[in-house]
Amino acid sequence: MEKYITEIAEAISSYLGIDSSEIFENIQFTPPDKFGDLAFPCFPLAKKLKKSPAQIASDIAEKLQLPESFEEQRAEGPYLNFRIKSQVIVRDIIGLINAQSETYGNSEDYNGKTVVLDFSSPNIAKPFGVGHLRSTVIGNSIKRIFQSQGYRPFGINHLGDWGTQFGKLIYAFKRWGDEKRLEDSPIRELLSVYVKFHEESEKDSSLDDEGRAWFKKLEDGDTEAVELWNRFRKYSEEEFQRIYERLGIKFEYQTGESFYNDKMPAVVEELEEKGLTEVSQDALVVNLEPYNMPPCLIKRKDDATLYITRDLAAAEYRYNNFHFDTMLYVVGVEQQLHFQQLFKVLELMGKDWASDCRHVEFGRIRFEGMDLSTRKGRVIFLEDVLDKARDMVARIIEEKNPELENKELIAEQVGLGAVIFEQFSSRRGKFVTFSWEKALNFEGQTGPYLQYTHARLSSLERKFTKQLPSEVDYNLLTERAEIDICKKLGQYPLAIKSALREYEPFFIAVYLLELASEFNRYYQKTRVLVEDEKLAAARLTLARAVRVTIKNGLYLLGISSPERM
C-alpha cells in the first residue's frame, strides 16, 4: 500500500513543488465504498496557495499526470481522490503474499537495532494470577512485532524475587507456616501465610517492622533467611515455567531483581559521587522536587535497598551488556511515577540513553469491579482460567466436530486463543474487568473467530485436489469484494507498523478482525471451488493469501493457528 501512497505523493510533489514527505503524511484512506481508495485533502494547502481547498483539488485533478498504478483521479469537494487500478492491486498484493508467505508483513526496517523488553515479571512465592497475564501477553506480542521488523529482541523476565515482601513472607512462614503443607502445595501455602500476614498487620503495625527486619537479614546474607528464600524461589520457578511453556513464551533472560544485588553499590556510589543524593529523614534520597516529583528513595533508613535502586542497577547493567536502542518496560500504569523517577534519575546521572527507555503501561485487570489483590487473597489462578477455557472448547468440539483428530491439542490451542486474544480486545491502557463470561466467549470479536476462519480456509485448500496452474490469472478476480479484500490484505504491513510505533498489539487484532470479517462476508455468498478451474485457482489463491495473513498476524499476537477445529 505504501508504494501507491508514494506514487501519489511524488506526483503531487513534483507538480506543486512541495516536499513529497509532507504530502505523503497527509494522504489518507478514503471511507470504504466511496471516493476511490486514497485521498489527498487540500485544506492544508489553502493558505499557502491562497485558493479554496476545492479549487486546489480540481486544479490538480485536471492537470496532474495520473500516476501509473491508478485508473482515476478526481476532485470531490476539497478532496482529491485516487482510485487504484484493480488489476494492479490484485496482482501486486496476491503476488507478494504468495512469494513471501510466512514472512509477509516482516521488514528489515530496523535491522541492526536492539530492543530490551522487561515484561511478565511476576513476584515469586505468589501464584501466577490472571493479573500477570496482561504484561506477559502484551510484552510477548510487542517482542514479536519488533522482531518482525528487524529488531534483535532481548526479553527479560525481571522476576520480583527481592524486596521487603520477602521479609514479610519469611516472617509469616516462620510464624504460621507448615512444612508439610509447603511440600504438598507450595504456592497455596505461601499465599495463605502471606494473606494471614496482611490480615494481622492491619491490627498490629509492628508486624511491618518485623517484615522489614527479615528483609534486612536476607540482604545481609543471614543463613536461615537465605535458605527459606531459596526454597520459595525454587517452587515458584517451577510453577512459572509450566505456565510459560503452555503460553509458548520464552525469555532470553530470567534475571530477577536479586540478580542485581551485587551491582547496586556501584550505582549508589555513582549517585553520591555525582552529588545527586541527600539524606532526608534518615533515608538516602535523590531530591526530585525541581521536577515536580516526590523524592526518589535509594536506601531506607536501615540501609536496605528499594525497588528503584535495583531498577537503576538493572538499567545500567542492561545498557552495558546489550547496548539497546530501545528499552521497554511493560508494566502497569500504577507504576507510572516509579518510571518517571527512574528515567529522570538516569538522566540526571548523565546517561544519554535514558531517553531510549520507555514505560509501556497498561491498565490493570479487575475482578467483578474490585482490584485483584494478592495481599487479600483475591487471586484467580491463571492455570484455572486456561484449564477452564480448554475444557469448554473440548465440549464444543465434541458437539460440533466429534471426528476431529488431536482434540486435546486443539482444545488447548483454541482455549489459549480465546484467553490471549481477549487481552487485545481494547487498547492496552484500558482497565479491563475479568469475567468468566468474556474469557470463555468464542463468538464475535474473539481469538477463536480468527482461528475458525483460518481453519475453514485451510480446509478449503485441502479440498482443492487438482494441481494449481503455475500461472494464476489474477484478472479473473473482478468482483468488487475480491478487489476490496486485496486492498485490505495490502494494509497488513501498515497495521504492524502502527502497532510497533505505539506499542499497541491491539491494532493488529483489529486489523485481523476486519480482514476476517470482510472475507467471511465474501465467502458466505461466493463459491471458491467452482467448475471453472482457472477461476477456482484464482479464488483459491486469494483465499490462501487471507489465510496466510491471518496466521502471520495471530503469530504476532502469540496465538496459534490450527488447521482444523
Next chain:
RNA sequence: GCCCCCGUAGCUCAGCUGGAUAGAGCAUCUGCCUUCUAAGCAGAGGGCCGCAGGUUCGAGCCCUGCCGGGGGUACCA
C-alpha cells in the same frame, strides 16, 4: 491538596497527527445449514459522543471550567 488516566448504543470497546453520513462485538428480535466447518453470514432496533464555554473553514478528537469514576502521591512493588 497536588499529579496522571478515563467518561461515545443497554453492556464491552473502536474512532489513526482535528477532516467526507459517529462504527464493531455482546445482548435482544428476525431470517440463512441437500453445496467449500452455522465458533459463520444477512437484516432490525438502539447515540444531545458526561455538562458548559472557547479555538478553527471544520471538534468525539485541541484549550478552559464544572460534574462523575479510577490510579498515584518517601522508606511496598
